Amino acid sequence: MAETIFDPNIIKDQNLVYKRTDHMKEKALSYCPGCGHGTAHRILMEVIEEMGIQEKTIGVSPVGCSVLAYDFMNVDMQGAAHGRAPALATAIKRLMPDKFVFTYQGDGDLAAIGTAETIHACNRGEHITIIFINNGIYGMTGGQMAPTTLPGMRSSTSPYGRDEATMGHPLRMTELVATLPGTCFVTRQAVHTPGNVRKAKRALRTAFELQTRKIGVSFVEIVSNCNSGWKMTPVKANTWMEENMFPYYPLGDIKVPEKID
Amino acid sequence: MKELRLMKGNEAIAEAAIRCGCDAYFGYPITPQSEILEYLMVEKPHERTGMVVLQAESEVASINMVYAGAGCGRKVMTSSSSPGVSLMQEGLSYCAGAELPCLLVNVVRGGPGLGTIQPSQADYFQSTKGGGHGDYRLIVLAPSSVQEMCDFVGLGFDLAFKYRNPALILTDGAIGQMMEKVMLPASVNRWTEEEIKQQTPWATTGKPADRPANVITSLELDSAKQEKVNQKLQAKYAEMEKNEVRFERIQCDDAEYLFVAFGTSARICQKSIDLARAKGIKVGLLRPITLFPFPKDEIEKLAGQVKGMLSVEMNAGQMVEDIRLNAKGKCPVEHYGRFGGIMPSPDEVLKVLEQKFIGG
């Protein structure tokens, strides 16, 4: 196309409907184009901005593609060793009970090497929020099988597809932690459409608000894509996610706390 | 059948494991060694030899699976890179305490902490001085070519079983990721049930009526007995120091100066030697192949011959302590290191040698 379709004159204050939250640092995201991590980061930071709790929030980043989350999220953060984020969050919350504390973890981090930390933080009912990005694969290390990899799904360490007989079954960590009395709110969301983004954001808001009630872990899974690891275009990855991931990992609330009036 | 191939160091380790009759591999992905697990998964060793390959949920799990497999008298191995190997230290200490023969590969990356994924030799202390708690040693092999990556898998298992001790292949991301020609050995069969019982009568293979139950443990609460256990371990390490020291001498006979380096650094130094000799500087290289047992006597002997030794390492100065200890003051010993995943270049190494000893 020869002529430009973008008219710079439309940038006026009265036309502004949406902008980058300054709770995201001014730094280009290191994620692959189309990856869900970026959207998840943004709505998380929007929630913190809208609640006005930046000063009272401490985050824990994992090891995985989001290892550099602290480069993007404009709140105080600690980088955990692989899988240990819930242990760090436990200590942070115990020492500073009035803070809002969250972890942000991938499926390898949360559901493989960090299973013990996840289960026990949930079982102790720590008053923290755990955000679990489930893309069914190890993105950072180049596409190895994750505990959440679907049956028959190919990865570099399940090159012939995940064989449940020898590699186990995809782990529904979210349903699992929902059975623990220490969790108060457990939900599964997605961020690949505007509607889902809105719902996921509302869930994050609820999760953070619940921290003040001190009734246990609020746990938000976000089923996401990994177009690089799945070796698909971003658009294809999203369709594939809807067709394959959602049937196994159905979206919606799994456990909600009793209302207080 | 022997076979010549162009392979990455990591792949050579995996293929060698299948060919040398390894019974099981347990591991967890981490860069720069994930190709070992990936290669094994592609090759379906279960179909080729019956070898078990499992992606564990963590390195803690991997090393404990190795402990148990070794306890059954099987040839089992794991591999990881620095952060993962740190996680394995507890399990390794238990393996050493229970005298379990097994093989570990550490494809080292720069630390401390999560560090970098680029090559490093910063895990020398951890590897050669024990690493976990208690008085123990690993047999440490340091390959400097893809061929040696392949060869040391079989050698590592042999030594591990000879001494009932964990063996470690200490390598780094450069050799792991590099491709070279490699002559793969012919396949040998995995041990049969009968052979396992014969080779490892101590293993938990199921108690028949005619022998007492076998127990694999590192626990001995009676201090007097625990001291005996330790003395036995120390005697074993002394035996290794007597029999198993391996090293390579490169242009040492007429050398006036000496590089001491292992693994990737040793390769770099070989090029530095060419550059030096072209300038008329007589330099040689002592390349320790076993880092434990360390070539103590050879160091002492060469210290009496040369005007100076330069330890070239991709760390802040670790092996240099062992060199100084064994040079016994017979010649000056200096260190040159790069860290954080940076590898020194051959001309840089030569310049340092000239500066430190010749005054250039």
Add this chain to the structure above:
Amino acid sequence: MTEEIIIAGFGGQGVLSMGKILAYSGVMQDMEVSWMPSYGPEMRGGTANVTVILSSERISSPIINQYDTAIILNQQSMDKFESMVKPGGTLLYDPNGITRHPERKDINIYKVEASMEASNMGLTKIFNMIVLGSFIKIKPIVQIENVIKGLKKSLPERYHHMIPDNEDAIRKGMEVSVPVQLLS
């Protein structure tokens, strides 16, 4: 005889596989070879490079910072590696996307319009083979028959139907490089 080569460009340009085929060609000629890649997240769209050494003797260091030949496929690599060519050595580059052309006076410089040729042939994927063809023409260290054998060895079976296209590209590459500066 030892030839120390760096091949550098963007991830996705086939830099690593071109190096691998070259290394395999060396194996086919009974040479000693080493192939040392840059590895890690750099590979995702960032720069990628590989050092290939072909030699009639045992190879000392696979890690070097002086090259007989630099094959350069993007600007970042030009900035980084031009100065590392040994005096009297060779630099081969694809001018596509290059904003600062090589300036050294003490090396041989060739260019090859490989990306243009590849799109003319309607086969952008064999871009790297055109470059490889130019290289083996300029430095006839490995014979084309051995390169084809190397290609077969390094390509997985399921891609073997692409070998004829690759061979065409190599032959094309042998014709289309042009000297920019030759030392006498």
